[in-house]
Structures are given as structure tokens and as C-alpha cells.
Amino acid sequence: MSLEAWGDSDEGFGPPDGYCTDERACELFVAGLQAMREMLARSLEAAGDPVSAEILRNRWNASWGKDPGRPEKVIDEPWEA
Numbered sequence: 001m002s003l004e005a006w007g008d009s010d011e012g013f014g015p016p017d018g019y020c021t022d023e024r025a026c027e028l029f030v031a032g033l034q035a036m037r038e039m040l041a042r043s044l045e046a047a048g049d050p051v052s053a054e055i056l057r058n059r060w061n062a063s064w065g066k067d068p069g070r071p072e073k074v075i076d077e078p079w080e081a
Helices: 022-046 050-057
Strands: none
Touching: 022 050
């Protein structure tokens, strides 16, 4: 059955307003993991355990994609949209 039968078309097909694509969701997931890893590593360093912090920084699950390394910018202030 064609999409036109229901008043739909292929034009402008994509996520509804306010949603993101699967690709963007994956990018955000990896960025969140990256930031969390750095936050935990900094907490370990602050507690006087730089060895464990470096081990944590070197851990990455290959199924998440290529290891992005340390975040370029770590947010130290409250997040703004």
C-alpha cells in the first residue's frame, strides 16, 4: 500500500520534532560515556589514586566504537541547553 493513501509521503521523513536520529543518539551516548569516564578518573585522582585513574582512562568497550580519548572540553559548570 502506498504512503500517499494515508496522506503521507516520503518528503521530510525523519524523526518527529524534539527527537534525534539513531546516529545522533549513538554520538550522544559515546560522549556521555567519555565524560563519565573522565569524571570518575578525576575523582580517583583527587582521592590520591592516579594509577587507578589512568587504568580507568585506558578502559573502553570496543562495541561502543573507537575510543575517543579524553574529552576536549570537560564541563565543570552546570550544563546549559
